[in-house]
Amino acid sequence: xxxxxxxxxxxxxxxxxxMNHGPVVLISSAHxxxxxxxxxxxxxxxxxxxxxxxxxxxxxxLTRELMEKSGEFALSIPPKALADKVMAVGSQSGxxxxxxxxxxxxxxxxxxxxxxxxxxxxxxxxCRIIPETHIQQSYDLFVAEVVAAWADERVFSDGRWHFAxxxxxxxxxxxxxxxxxxxxxxxxP
Amino acid sequence: xxxxxxxxxxxxxxxxxxMNHGPVVLISSAHxxxxxxxxxxxxxxxxxxxxxxxxxxxxxxLTRELMEKSGEFALSIPPKALADKVMAVGSQSGxxxxxxxxxxxxxxxxxxxxxxxxxxxxxxxxCRIIPETHIQQSYDLFVAEVVAAWADERVFSDGRWHFAxxxxxxxxxxxxxxxxxxxxxxxxP
Numbered sequence: 034x035x036x037x038x039x040x041x042x043x044x045x046x047x048x049x050x051x052m053n054h055g056p057v058v059l060i061s062s063a064h065x066x067x068x069x070x071x072x073x074x075x076x077x078x079x080x081x082x083x084x085x086x087x088x089x090x091x092x093x094x095l096t097r098e099l100m101e102k103s104g105e106f107a108l109s110i111p112p113k114a115l116a117d118k119v120m121a122v123g124s125q126s127g128x129x130x131x132x133x134x135x136x137x138x139x140x141x142x143x144x145x146x147x148x149x150x151x152x153x154x155x156x157x158x159x160c161r162i163i164p165e166t167h168i169q170q171s172y173d174l175f176v177a178e179v180v181a182a183w184a185d186e187r188v189f190s191d192g193r194w195h196f197a198x199x200x201x202x203x204x205x206x207x208x209x210x211x212x213x214x215x216x217x218x219x220x221x222p
Numbered sequence: 223x224x225x226x227x228x229x230x231x232x233x234x235x236x237x238x239x240x241m242n243h244g245p246v247v248l249i250s251s252a253h254x255x256x257x258x259x260x261x262x263x264x265x266x267x268x269x270x271x272x273x274x275x276x277x278x279x280x281x282x283x284l285t286r287e288l289m290e291k292s293g294e295f296a297l298s299i300p301p302k303a304l305a306d307k308v309m310a311v312g313s314q315s316g317x318x319x320x321x322x323x324x325x326x327x328x329x330x331x332x333x334x335x336x337x338x339x340x341x342x343x344x345x346x347x348x349c350r351i352i353p354e355t356h357i358q359q360s361y362d363l364f365v366a367e368v369v370a371a372w373a374d375e376r377v378f379s380d381g382r383w384h385f386a387x388x389x390x391x392x393x394x395x396x397x398x399x400x401x402x403x404x405x406x407x408x409x410x411p
Binding site: 050053054055056074075076077078079080085087089113116117119120165167168172174176192193194196199202205206207208210211212213214215216217218219220221222 | 276
């Protein structure tokens with residue numbers, strides 16, 4: 034179990050539920066003593082079981098370089114409480130600054146991949162890239178198997194999100210520093 | 223211009239903004255006198271310009287069959303006001319029922335593709351599939367170029383969402399008939 038408070042395991046066939054509602058995510062990767070983290074809005078679930086995800090990662094990013102070298106990455110889903118860090122991490126390149134120290138980003142080791150998990154987030158997916166060279170090169174598009182998944186039990190348990198206070202709700206990126214927070218939950222019979 | 227009230231054109235390089243925050247979408251397709259519509263949570267922007275999207279569509283669906291035959295589809299982004307129809311359309315197969323008449327789904331012709339646009343939605347993307355047979359067959363994953371885009375000027379204009387009343391906010395799918403509505407907009411400096 035990652036050493037992050039409130040972190041509990043999520044069954045892999047339910048991992049897609051962590052991303053189903055389209056939150057912004059932090060993508061982290063590590064290789065050869067280097068690590069990086071970036072913000073991404075272009076991600077989605079791809080399959081239930083084995084659990085898979087698809088993500089778009091720019092070819093010039095350090096995160097991408099470390100993803101390709103390690104074959105792995107992690108997705109951490111930030112709550113509104115981390116909004117400042119989400120914006121900072123998305124606005125600078127890891128080639129110019131160590132974002133972890135510059136922005137005070139705390140991490141914990143993942144269980145199955147080299148990429149670090151971001152502390153203070155509310156869900157985490159550890160991912161192993163399924164090599165698909167053509168779409169990686171043509172579209173910056175990666176598909177990956179989810180090999181471990183975790184969530185903050187205060188907001189996700191028994192396969193369901195149960196959002197309450199705004200600071201622990203997920204964020205959804207509009208543009209130019211604007212986000213919407215996950216709003217009211219409603220049921221359709 | 224599609225004959226839908228409040229519908230206005232969106233510049234193609236800004237089309238990604240319609241989906242950036244991860245709303246649930248309706249995917250429609252048509253071919254040879256048949257048409258269908260389904261609900262999908264697994265979609266994302268893929269590129270700015272030329273604008274592209276990626277969508278996951280089950281291989282057994284009628285929507286998929288008509289997509290592959292026509293090479294086209296449309297995405298319509300529903301507001302909360304359409305929640306009942308979104309759930310109905312996502313719960314039955316077009317092979318068993320004409321969803322348009324059964325659920326009272328009104329449509330308007332698209333400008334550049336054969337697939338119908340769903341009336342009452344707040345944004346629309348007309349898409350032409352970029353053939354990528356391997357990922358279509360292996361992952362049910364389609365990439366497509368956006369060839370026209372539209373939005374309801376009451377909630378999206380000048381490249382920005384400006385949500386107000388709840389019934390016109392977008393919906394984000396959690397699971398099992400549960401959604402969150404797009405909540406409060408906030409800015410990070």
